[in-house]
Amino acid sequence: MQDAPEVAVLRLGHRPGRDDRMTTHVGLTARALGADRVILPDNAGQSLETIRDITTRFGGPFDAELDDSQQATIRDWDGRVVHLTMYGERVQDVEGEIRAAHRDAAESLLLVVGGEKVPFEVYDEADWNVGVTNQPHSEVAGLAVFLDRLFEGRELEREWANAEQVVLPEETGKTVVSPDELEES
Template sequence: MIEVLRIGQRLVRDDRVTTHVALVSRAFGASRIYMNEVNPEIKETIYKVNKTWGGKFKIEFIEDWRKLLKSKKKESVKIVHLTMYGEGINHIQKKLADEKEILIVVGAEKVPREVYDYADYNVAVGNQPHSEISALAIVLDRIQQGRQFDVKYDNARLEIIPSEKGKNVRDKSD
């Protein structure tokens, strides 16, 4: 079980980024994302994607991320905080892949110091400024070692048929 926590959002600018954090979480195998209710349209967008492409990915709006982190710690869920200042993914990916339950914390603005303390792993994807979206995708892929891309959803309306050239999409509702 892998879940994602999105902490914070810079108004207006981050609607699209937060939507992409949710889309990557879904596409790369997480089961749920927690976030502040900043824009209810994000939830609608993801549920439309679920309806079209399948899956049961959930968005849960929360009031207090600290309360969520405390609760997850009590449940022995491993907290993975994405930060440029953490241990390099190349050195820690095996440990992460061995964990059974993970909550990945993805910040927007400056993340409070206490997140570093809550985390079981502070993980860096490189040591240069980069997108939290790309870092999340890389970490999710390294944890699951590509297995998330073999998943087929029975409840998908549309299905992409791999093709060397062109687009091949099957509408399963026909």
């Protein structure tokens, strides 16, 4: 989020046709829950465009980019690397340490979210291998829970700049307005 060192999400691997929705949802979840940018595999251009479109319509800041060398991105990251996996340490056991490294030591975080089979080198390169649960689950769910724990709920109060559309919270219904209409009411 804007008041802390960068949090970037790296979507590791993408199988076109099979992973399109999941890769898109990784990016949208990263954006909605406080990350500063998402880095997608170079063959995920459709997901990239969807994420950029949502950011344009509903506000930012948030960046999305393609990367043709994900292993190098992990290896060369200037900060700490958190690999989200069901095989890692329990999030409740390491979240305080990760939060302190990010906020107190002012270190950027790269959150690696797997898709297809994750190479063992990713486990070795990561500073933490973190399991939100040690049961099979969606990488999107793991990312959402981790970001909420990292930011301790502050991401839910985030302000969005330059939005073309704003969703009005309400008990029932679906109301989307322009920021100008919101100011008038």
